[in-house]
Amino acid sequence: MRADLLRRVTPTLVWPLLLTAVLLTGAPTVAIAQAAPASEAVPVADDPALEARVEALSHMLRCLVCQNQSIAESNAPLAVDLRNQVREQLASGKDEDAVIDFLVARYGDFVLYMPPVKAVTVVLWLGPGLLLIGCAGWLALRLRRRQREAAPTLSGEQHRRARALLEGATQPPEEPRS
Amino acid sequence: MIPELGHFALILALVIALVQAVLPLVGAHRNRAALMAVARPAAQGQFLFVAFAFGCLTWAFVQNDFSVQYVAMHSNTATPLYYRITGVWGSHEGSLLLWALTLSMWTVAVTIFSRNLPEVFMARVLGVLGWVSVGFLSFTLVTSNPFERLLPGVAEGRDLNPLLQDPGMIIHPPLLYMGYVGFSVAFAFAIAALLSGRMDAAWARWSRPWTTVAWVFLTAGIAVGSGWAYYELGWGGWWFWDPVENASFMPWLLGTALVHSLAVTEKRGAFRSWTVLLAIGAFSLSLLGTFLVRSGVLTSVHAFATDPRRGLFILALLVLVIGVSLVLYAWRAPTLSGGGSFKLVSRDTVLLGNNVLLSVVSASVLLGTLYPLFLDALNLGKISVGPPYFQSVFVPLMTPVVILMMIGPFVRWKGDDMRRIMRTVAPGIGASAVIGLAVAFLVGHVTWRTVLGLALAAWVVIGSVQLLWRRLAERPGAAAAARLRGIPRAWWGMWLAHLGIGVFIIGVTMVGSLDSTINVKMHQGQTAQIAGYTLTLRDVVEAPGPNYAAARATLEVTRGSTPVATLHPEKRFYHAQQMPMTEASLDIGPFRDVYVSLGEQLEDGAWIVSAYHKPFISWIWLGCILMAIGGVFAASDSRYRRLAERSAPAGAVRQTS
């Protein structure tokens, strides 16, 4: 029994192991530290760690003069100004929430790509989840009702007639597989 | 003269479409063969005139006829020929004409490939398609005439938007429209069934290939659009949950549900109500998408120049088409219920769950897209709903879909045993969770998103392998080749499409978790490092194009001492529109893309260079290709070819009103 189980399970495991191997060969390796022969280019940003934070926050903020882009994606003058504001404030020690409050105080909730959780956005945030639970529940109820209205059982006489009919006709095709 | 001929052809097409819309439906109602017989020639005639009109507009572009306003706005003598041709659908009026052309092409296809379907049914299908044509042709002629003259003409045009001067523009809109508009056929089939009051397995079997092919086109269209955005926008993003993108994605979601629901209706006679609603829903969302792009109700990078008057017309069209369909549905719905009964644990239930889940996902995307409008209309303020929201909602909702996707094929129709199913799938699910965690750990990025994504992908792969193994094991004793050949094409289609989703998830997860960026100031000869690759800026030269000036950089990419690629990103300036643009350069590989983009030149002569390392991003497009191939396999299954070849059965011309 165990041998049988092992035989059945082994092929199923071969592929995942192969896949893992593929993923690992493809996954980026640690950057090779090497002494650059020519001179090394300087990053645009003075502080890459800060810049990463600016970038992350900028993706959550809307460019107000663009047709639906974040200030990270846009090069409109206002977007550049706002990115600079974000950078300055984060550099001066404020955290992300403080910067967000600063911008919302001046531009309203429109500037946020992640809608705030407020009274008016309750439907937005809870809607999908409630819809899912509601539909799943309604589905479960309907299926149970169907079960209860199950097909009536045949009497012995009906059973014999059914079998006769089935065997009298040509062999029915097997139930389709897919 | 030619634009006027094109205009006239459109008017004639509208008249013929009216004939196609009215007479066959009356004929079907009264069982008058003569009226019903009008449908096919009318559809073909309409196609000829719309195609002619399209040809006239293309001719105006090619000949640089700037006395036509649309051409003057979107073309230029210096624009290369192939972009002049594709510029025809580069903006509102022309793309609307493309919509009408695509619709007439699908209609003609229906007349050709469905010769053996009952006449009454065909008359109704073509009649419904005729009404949709009437809607779009009248919309074009009344509010968006592409042949409008600009008098006096101008000497030079404004040129096509530089962002659209790209091979993506040649493929993406036609593919996308073939998909969008293709769902009108499924819609027409559903309405025809509602009108006749009869919806049996035969109807489902006729509908399936049409729906599947439309789905294939839509999948390909969305994927090409996404790929185009990826290399065009210069920083490697590929999906932005923009309202117009969502407008193409929602029909895809419902279309996927429809394809599965049709399968159940065909095999088990169940879900007819669902199938009809999904068919109406998928096409309605296509129409809604058309509305969103062209009305100005939502801001989007894809929106055409907006005009509330046009928005009103499309809204009226939307209300008519969807309103009438839903009234028909409400009227006929009681006759649709019933169908095969099934136990709680059965494949029928799994597919029903699939319908529900995909509909909920679609509704959620719709909610997020339209929520700012809802609040604004109720005077409750203005908010933005952007990618962060959609990502946080989409992933949890799709997770059960993907899990069920690989459980479903193991479950029997009508009734199955939960314990048996668990015994079959539990090892795979368990292994997937472990693999997800392990790989996330090994690549050094253990977060919820990464682990979940990798586990789901692993489950798809394991489940697919297991499924194939069991299928092959069903004919013991037969040779391997015979076993493979014995598997119907439709099954391969399902298998490939599901596997494609797994490949897609791998791409999304890996690129989302492991991508990296550098922004550096490079002088000639300097190097920069990213993810183990070394980039060296060799030079930057001037490289003007037909309608733009450009600075072209040469960057060598090496890994250690092995050369990998030479990239040529450009910074272009298009003369006519006075618009700067960056043209990124990519080295595409099976396991990663190295993506370089040229920014501004600084005062000291250094250039700002942005480089991106995108692991596994090609797997996103590969997954979509697999899905599309799967769809093609499914639609070309021998069952449908035999159906097409067989002549109509004797009793099929029975009329029902």
Added chain:
Amino acid sequence: MKAKFLVPLGLFFVLAGFLAFGLTLNPREIPSPLIDKPAPDFRLARLDMPDAQLGLADMRGQVWLLNVWASWCVACRQEHPVLLDFARRQVAPLIGLNYKDGRDDALGWLKQHGDPYVTSVVDSDGRVGIDYGVYGVPETFLIDQNGMIRYKQIGPVTPEVVRDVLLPKIEELKRAG
């Protein structure tokens, strides 16, 4: 027909209603969260006298308008005659906020098109603009005697806006103050 089958139709009509109403709205217009709140403080150099400065506190006690403009702004030219007309009525002082502009360009523009402003202040890096939630030019703020923002006009000021909104509001604020 059973009522439950009409649900999809009902939902659709609600949606269509919203979409129809949406056609009358402008999705790009962002209402200001600063209405009925204190105007952000500023102290900037004057355009005409670079050594002199003007601050928010200097305008206390008056009802006044702050107009954000720039020489590179095309729509500003559209509203300029309306502003000149408004200035002539001598109802309330008009202060200009020269936004992200060059001094010479700005002075030249005023010389060419006329100067309705009591004075303009120079916001060359746009910081004060950000404080005021400026995202497009031109914009105009109505500020009362206590330094509270009472109205924001997004886009050019039109004669209708002057007649139907600004003049009545100014009248009201003066009476109240």
